[in-house]
Amino acid sequence: MSDQPVRITIKPSGSILIESPAVILDADGNEIPQPTQKRPGTVKLCGCGNSKTKPFCDGSHNEGR
């Protein structure tokens, strides 16, 4: 395991990019299945609130642009 901290970037679109594989859990501790990511080994979460696949970003932040 790397000693480097995981990079998490808040994008201008509102998405939150985790530059590492990650397991995302719900409030009960159950793993939430992840959609296929454009960049394997990363996870992109929705921060804009418009995603239809919350908590993951599905690109809906681009709607209306």
Ligand code: FES
């Ligand atoms: S940040 Fe992409 S759909 Fe919300």
